[in-house]
Amino acid sequence: MAGRFIAVVGPSGVGKDSLMEGLCATRSDLHRVRRVITRSPELGGENYEYVSESLFAARAAGGDFALHWKAHGLSYGIPNAVREVLANGQDALANLSRGVLQAADDTFDDLIVLHVTASPKILARRLAQRGRERGHEIDRRLARPKPVMPVGLKTITIDNSGPLAESVLAAAAALYPARV
Numbered sequence: 758m759a760g761r762f763i764a765v766v767g768p769s770g771v772g773k774d775s776l777m778e779g780l781c782a783t784r785s786d787l788h789r790v791r792r793v794i795t796r797s798p799e800l801g802g803e804n805y806e807y808v809s810e811s812l813f814a815a816r817a818a819g820g821d822f823a824l825h826w827k828a829h830g831l832s833y834g835i836p837n838a839v840r841e842v843l844a845n846g847q848d849a850l851a852n853l854s855r856g857v858l859q860a861a862d863d864t865f866d867d868l869i870v871l872h873v874t875a876s877p878k879i880l881a882r883r884l885a886q887r888g889r890e891r892g893h894e895i896d897r898r899l900a901r902p903k904p905v906m907p908v909g910l911k912t913i914t915i916d917n918s919g920p921l922a923e924s925v926l927a928a929a930a931a932l933y934p935a936r937v
C-alpha cells in the first residue's frame with residue numbers, strides 16, 4: 758500500500774516543527790521531508806536545504822518540486838523525491854502552507870492534513886521564546902491574515918495549547934489508531 762502524505766499546517770509558532778519532531782521520535786517509520794527553503798542557513802530550526810532565490814527558481818522551473826510556494830518573503834519547496842518514499846509505502850510528513858493544501862490533494866493520492874491550533878496569545882509567547890525572528894518579523898507573522906482551509910480534505914485537528922507530549926500522543930493516536 759502506498760504511504761500517506763501528512764501535511765502539518767497552522768500559524769507560525771503553534772508548534773508544527775515541535776510536533777513533527779515528537780511524532781518522528783515515536784514513529785521511526787515516518788519519513789520527515791527535508792524542505793528546500795531560501796531562508797539563511799544560520800537561522801537554524803528544522804533541518805532544511807538552503808538555496809538562493811535564483812537557484813530555487815531554476816529548480817522550480819526544472820520541475821524539481823512536487824509542491825512549492827512563497828510565504829514570509831521566502832520560497833519553500835517539497836522535493837519530488839517524496840513521491841518515491843510514498844510509492845515505497847512509507848508515510849511522509851512535511852510542514853506546508855495552508856494555501857497549497859488543495860494543490861497537495863491534487864498531487865498526492867492520500868493526503869492527510871494535521872491542523873495544529875493554539876490561541877493568538879500563546880502564538881505570540883512561543884514566537885518570542887523561539888527567537889528565530891526579530892520583533893517586527895514576529896509582529897508581521899502574527900498579523901498575517903489567516904489562510905482559508907479548504908473543505909473536504911481528511912483533516913485531524915490538534916489543539917497544541919497544552920503540553921507538547923499530549924499533542925504528540927493525540928496526533929499519533931489519530932494517525933495510527935490501531936497501532937498506538
Ligand SMILES: Nc1ncnc2c1ncn2[C@@H]1O[C@H](COP(=O)(O)OP(=O)(O)O)[C@@H](O)[C@H]1O
Pocket residue numbers: 767768769770771772773774775776883884886887917918919920921922924
Ligand atoms: N505544546 C507546547 N508547549 C510549550 N511550548 C511549545 C509547545 N509546542 C511548541 N512549543 C515551543 O514554541 C516555539 C514554536 O514552536 P515551533 O515548533 O517552532 O512552531 P512552528 O513550527 O509552528 O512555527 C518553540 O520554542 C517550541 O519549543
Ligand SMILES: O=P(O)(O)OC[C@H]1O[C@H](OP(=O)(O)OP(=O)(O)O)[C@H](O)[C@@H]1O
Pocket residue numbers: 766767768769770773774828829833852853854855856904
Ligand atoms: O500559509 P500559511 O499556512 O500561513 O503558511 C505559510 C508558511 O508558514 C510556515 O513557514 P515557516 O515554517 O517558515 O514558519 P513557522 O515555522 O514560523 O510556521 C509554513 O511552513 C509555510 O511555509
